[in-house]
Amino acid sequence: MNGKTAVEIRGATKSxxxxxxxxxxxxxxxxxxxxxxxxxxxxGKSTLLRTINHLDQLxxxxxxxxxxxxxxxxxxxxxxxxxxxxxxxxxxRIGFVFQNxxxxxxxxxxxxxxxxxxxxxxxxxxxxxxxxxxKVGIAEKAHAYPRQLSGxxxxxxxxxxxxxxxxxxxxxxxxxxxLDPELVGEVLAVIxxxxxxxxxxxxxxxxxxxxxxxxDLVFFLDGGRLIEHGPAADVIDNPQHxxxxxxxxxxx
Amino acid sequence: xxxxxxxxxxxxxxxxxxxDLLTSRPVIRSRHPWRWVATxxxxxxxxxxxxxxxxxxxxxxxxxxxxxxxAPILEGLLLTLEVAAWSAVLGLLGGVVLALMRLSGxxxxxxxxxxYIWIFRAxxxxxxxxxxxxxxxxxxxxxxxxxxxxxxxxxxxTDLLGYTVIGVIGLSLNEAAYAAEVxxxxxxxxxxxxxxxxxxxxxxxARQFRRIVLPQAQRAIVPAYVNQLVGLIKASSLVSYxxxxxxxxxxxxLGATFPGDIVPLLLVATVWYVILTSVLSVVQYYVERYYARxxxxxxxxxxxxxxxxxxxxxxx
Ligand SMILES: Nc1ncnc2c1ncn2[C@@H]1O[C@H](COP(=O)(O)OP(=O)(O)O)[C@@H](O)[C@H]1O
Ligand SMILES: [Mg+2]
Numbered sequence: 245m246n247g248k249t250a251v252e253i254r255g256a257t258k259s260x261x262x263x264x265x266x267x268x269x270x271x272x273x274x275x276x277x278x279x280x281x282x283x284x285x286x287x288g289k290s291t292l293l294r295t296i297n298h299l300d301q302l303x304x305x306x307x308x309x310x311x312x313x314x315x316x317x318x319x320x321x322x323x324x325x326x327x328x329x330x331x332x333x334x335x336x337r338i339g340f341v342f343q344n345x346x347x348x349x350x351x352x353x354x355x356x357x358x359x360x361x362x363x364x365x366x367x368x369x370x371x372x373x374x375x376x377x378x379k380v381g382i383a384e385k386a387h388a389y390p391r392q393l394s395g396x397x398x399x400x401x402x403x404x405x406x407x408x409x410x411x412x413x414x415x416x417x418x419x420x421x422x423l424d425p426e427l428v429g430e431v432l433a434v435i436x437x438x439x440x441x442x443x444x445x446x447x448x449x450x451x452x453x454x455x456x457x458x459x460d461l462v463f464f465l466d467g468g469r470l471i472e473h474g475p476a477a478d479v480i481d482n483p484q485h486x487x488x489x490x491x492x493x494x495x496x
Numbered sequence: 497x498x499x500x501x502x503x504x505x506x507x508x509x510x511x512x513x514x515x516d517l518l519t520s521r522p523v524i525r526s527r528h529p530w531r532w533v534a535t536x537x538x539x540x541x542x543x544x545x546x547x548x549x550x551x552x553x554x555x556x557x558x559x560x561x562x563x564x565x566x567a568p569i570l571e572g573l574l575l576t577l578e579v580a581a582w583s584a585v586l587g588l589l590g591g592v593v594l595a596l597m598r599l600s601g602x603x604x605x606x607x608x609x610x611x612y613i614w615i616f617r618a619x620x621x622x623x624x625x626x627x628x629x630x631x632x633x634x635x636x637x638x639x640x641x642x643x644x645x646x647x648x649x650x651x652x653x654t655d656l657l658g659y660t661v662i663g664v665i666g667l668s669l670n671e672a673a674y675a676a677e678v679x680x681x682x683x684x685x686x687x688x689x690x691x692x693x694x695x696x697x698x699x700x701x702a703r704q705f706r707r708i709v710l711p712q713a714q715r716a717i718v719p720a721y722v723n724q725l726v727g728l729i730k731a732s733s734l735v736s737y738x739x740x741x742x743x744x745x746x747x748x749x750l751g752a753t754f755p756g757d758i759v760p761l762l763l764v765a766t767v768w769y770v771i772l773t774s775v776l777s778v779v780q781y782y783v784e785r786y787y788a789r790x791x792x793x794x795x796x797x798x799x800x801x802x803x804x805x806x807x808x809x810x811x812x
Binding site for chain 2: 349
């Protein structure tokens with residue numbers, strides 16, 4: 245683990261209409277760290293995560309990934325949104341795993357994984373995809389269609405797809421929330437394995453025990469604000485803020 | 497237990513039978529006697545109708561047989577197919593463009609698309625065709641030049657627009673308005689998560705459309721558009737009003753020359769239109785089946801497969 249900053253967020257603020265969903269969030273995650281974002285439903289966790297690869301745009305503030313402004317550039321003291329092409333380039337360095345997998349249903353698992361590398365003209369997409377499917381334990385499903393897989397297998401395929409461009413940072417939005425309880429473990433095992441390899445991970449999750457075990461940092465969000473953050477063990481075992489205490493008491 | 501049930505007395509309404517007897521025999525379905533009565537009545541009417549069709553001299557079936565494959569009729573049929581096919585393709589292309597404009601998020605493009613669909617769905621096709629037919633009278637010269645300024649070169653519209661072209665343009669303009677709605681509904685049916693996943697992978701907008709959105713939208717678009725084409729084939733008969741000898745136009749012209757044969761000639765046209773739309777219906781059926789794959793666990797049986805299972809059950 246080196247000291248480079250992987251994710252730097254400053255003053256992140258966003259409203260949907262009059263509803264302020266993110267309210268001046270600052271956070272830092274160093275390269276190689278695993279960060280868990282927790283908080284009640286509607287806290288703004290997904291929105292925060294989506295601003296990190298510019299799926300949602302900030303009204304105020306900025307996001308930097310590995311030192312580079314995301315989705316905007318600075319010009320004479322103001323931030324200007326980047327063009328499509330530049331944003332695409334940035335997104336290719338950031339993996340995203342959705343709660344509902346969002347696999348492409350008309351493509352096989354293998355085609356799902358090779359789609360992005362082909363689009364970005366990476367060498368030997370197929371060989372690499374098969375290695376990734378091996379890694380997440382569904383190599384034998386390479387030629388199946390997403391609907392023929394269990395939820396756990398689909399999410400593992402989605403993780404393989406997110407890994408296909410060899411991202412420096414991977415974002416997970418409640419990766420196990422849509423799964424039957426007995427399938428949660430297999431997906432968490434894959435994420436745990438990723439954490440060991442030193443890729444920076446940001447995981448929105450309700451699996452507090454998992455966060456306690458795997459995450460280096462925990463960020464607790466409520467009402468669009470960052471209420472409390474710190475080393476996972478501190479925040480989860482010994483929360484300082486009453487709202488954090490209440491939330492952890494409820495979900496543990 | 498089994499010895500029990502085999503010696504059990506016949507069921508009485510007032511003495512509840514032992515449980516294992518009730519559970520071991522299949523449920524007897526209710527009979528629906530009225531369905532049989534209705535079937536019989538309809539059958540009698542159908543036979544009567546069929547008999548009337550065949551035996552009534554009014555229809556002149558021998559003349560029908562004579563005309564059915566006459567060269568002018570087949571030429572008309574070919575023209576109908578040609579006009580309908582061009583209009584189907586051009587209408588779909590126009591529809592895709594209109595739908596993309598509508599979904600573009602650019603206010604002016606959306607307004608243009610909306611207005612186009614609004615107008616061309618409102619104007620009756622026959623009115624549109626007659627307008628185009630008189631187009632050469634309205635704009636005898638089509639010219640290329642600066643808008644509102646001098647023209648550099650001009651073409652005579654009557655040279656440019658043969659009657660077939662007028663027919664195809666009219667049908668295509670009309671068809672595009674309907675196709676646009678079909679395409680738009682198809683594109684909108686693709687889950688928002690698919691766009692997000694494609695975005696997150698950094699796919700270009702063109703690639704997203706081509707590889708992710710369109711193939712999924714096609715599942716909704718193709719069957720609906722094939723259905724739309726049945727209407728197009730029939731609507732193509734209106735081109736006879738702009739001097740085109742399509743199937744219907746030919747029949748009308750022949751009917752004027754052979755007034756005694758007008759009924760068999762109309763029957764000839766009817767049967768050919770039925771054949772064309774039937775072919776399309778079969779195509780539509782199989783296209784729908786094809787696109788249902790992957791979305792349904794088991795594909796429903798084809799009519800032939802169903803017929804086979806029914807006859808097997810009945811006569812086994
Ligand atoms: N596209 C949107 N339009 C309007 N409101 C939204 C939109 N996305 C999210 N919200 C609102 O923003 C708030 C935070 O949403 P979200 O970030 O999804 O919360 P979380 O992931 O913590 O449950 C919620 O109140 C939600 O209703
Ligand atoms: Mg969420």
